Amino acid sequence: MTSPSYPVVDVLRTRHTGYLLATSLLGRLPGAMAALAIVQLVRSTSGDFAFAGLITAVYVIAGAVGQPLLGRLIDRLGQVAVLTVSGILSFLAFTGMALTLEPLPGLAVALAAAAGVFTPPLEPALRALWPRLVAPGPQLKAAFSLDAGAQEIIFIVGPLLTVVGIAVFGPVGNLLFAGALGLVGAVAFVLDAVPRAASTSRGSGGPRHPGVRSPILIPAVARVAVFTFGIGVPVGALTIVATASEAARSNEGLAGWMLAVNALGALVGATVVGIRPLGSTPARLLTVCGVLLAVGYLPLAATALPTWAYIAVAGISGLMLPPTLGQVFERISQLSPAAALTEANGWVVSAMTLGVGAGTLVAGAVVGAAGTSMVAWIVLGASTLTALLSLVALPGRAAVPTDLPVNIARQ
Structure with a gap:
């Protein structure tokens, strides 16, 4: 056997x-x-x-x-x-x-x-x-x-x-x-x-196609970058959510525990899909994964949860991040011309970084102006934005341009 x-x-x-x-x-x-x-x-x-x-x-x-x-x-x-x-x-x-x-x-x-x-x-x-x-x-x-x-x-x-x-x-x-x-x-x-x-x-790969100055000019690659920005927003907002929750509960160390458990949840998600990879294609899974990631953050809006439960839902919010990013990386490897693949990956890394930065910046500004009571609205806003930007990756909108040399073997 x-x-x-x-x-x-x-x-x-x-x-x-x-x-x-x-x-x-x-x-x-x-x-x-x-x-x-x-x-x-x-x-x-x-x-x-x-x-x-x-x-x-x-x-x-x-x-x-x-x-x-x-x-x-x-x-x-x-x-x-x-x-x-x-x-x-x-x-x-x-x-x-x-x-x-x-x-x-x-x-x-x-x-x-x-x-x-x-x-x-x-x-x-x-x-x-x-x-x-x-x-x-x-x-x-x-x-x-x-x-x-x-x-x-x-x-x-x-x-x-x-x-x-x-x-x-x-x-x-x-x-x-x-x-x-x-x-x-x-x-x-x-x-x-x-x-x-x-x-x-x-x-x-080989030399660049003369008609492509940069892979970000390929509409499908640009849409994946926008999608990746969207999934970075709640990740960045979580730092402020955790810190504000710590202050609201007067629970020293809560922010650190929430961020650590969130990372642990991400490791669990990565392990699960590593053992059993998702069966469909990235073109079909991107939007589904993005929406599920957005939904995973929603329990953090329930700010009245007991502390132990609130820490647990921080772990749940991390589960979908590695599976979603895995779909992003695989989709980029399909969409980009082989000779521009490193730059294409650089664009999605930057998009993720900017999404995280935007989430942190806006969430921090909201809490600074209106106080820790705004945590639930920050979570709802970040999750809604992620879900909406996930729609740009729908299969009908992310088709590979027929006039560009894509490495078909990677599809």
């Missing part, structure tokens, strides 16, 4: 996948460390929270701008050169920001922008490699879900590493520590044979 085969296990057993996933996650850690690291550094110097918010926002927005731009360079020049150079430049920018924040705050803001722009695009780089590494069908679906679920580990480990880094190296040294992790991860990633082979063949 043969033992059952689980696609996620097959993916992890495939040569190169474990190493590339691990080094990619290592290189992505600064993204989960930098915000807290910057705020703590500002607090240790000027203590100006407004400035801390400004410089952190500059870093995040610059990162959202840089990912598709660097992805475009990877599609032209290959992964090795771009990831190595961007890793070095980002590390130098982190170093400069840490050293100039107190004496030259204006320069520190500019260096925060540079650190964000030059963040090595390891997320889109790895996602452009998955179709090279594993077989299409269940294994590819499992790979994308595994990638999305592993991303949650970063946002659990990153803040903890920041706390340890500040204790060991101090606020300035901790920012250098975060930048160094990004550089080490990027260099380790490109030492593998697969990124080198992809670089030899100029990224993920």
Whole structure:
């Protein structure tokens, strides 16, 4: 009697996948460390929270701008050169920001922008490699879900590493520590044979189609990016919802528990779809997954729930994130021309980042103006927006343009 085969296990057993996933996650850690690291550094110097918010926002927005731009360079020049150079430049920018924040705050803001722009695009780089590494069908679906679920580990480990880094190296040294992790991860990633082979063949495929300047100009890709922005909104709003709920209940530590359990729920969702990938195509599943994700956040509007139950529903709200992102990554691999796949993945990474930022910004403004009693309305508003933007990914609206060279083997 043969033992059952689980696609996620097959993916992890495939040569190169474990190493590339691990080094990619290592290189992505600064993204989960930098915000807290910057705020703590500002607090240790000027203590100006407004400035801390400004410089952190500059870093995040610059990162959202840089990912598709660097992805475009990877599609032209290959992964090795771009990831190595961007890793070095980002590390130098982190170093400069840490050293100039107190004496030259204006320069520190500019260096925060540079650190964000030059963040090595390891997320889109790895996602452009998955179709090279594993077989299409269940294994590819499992790979994308595994990638999305592993991303949650970063946002659990990153803040903890920041706390340890500040204790060991101090606020300035901790920012250098975060930048160094990004550089080490990027260099380790490109030492593998697969990124080198992809670089030899100029990224993920052949030369760009002369009629396509950027994959974001493909309407179907743009719609997926809009969809991804939508699923980022409630993710970003959750930080404010959790913090406001903590204040309203006078329950110290509630926000941390809610965010941790939310990440745990996402890991559960990733594990389930890794073992049993969703059976239909991404074109059919995107809208369904987006709506289910929106519905999963709705119980957070029930602010009168007991604390233990409110923490539990935070976990439920995380369940659909990895399955939904897995469908996004697979759909992008189908829609984008092969030679522009890294840039296309960069656009959806940026869209997600901007959605998270928008959710945090708007939710924070609402609570700041009207108080913690607005939590239920924030949840309802974010979920409604996600559900509405999910409609742009309906199959009839996301068809592959017939005049563009899509890698049919990836469909």
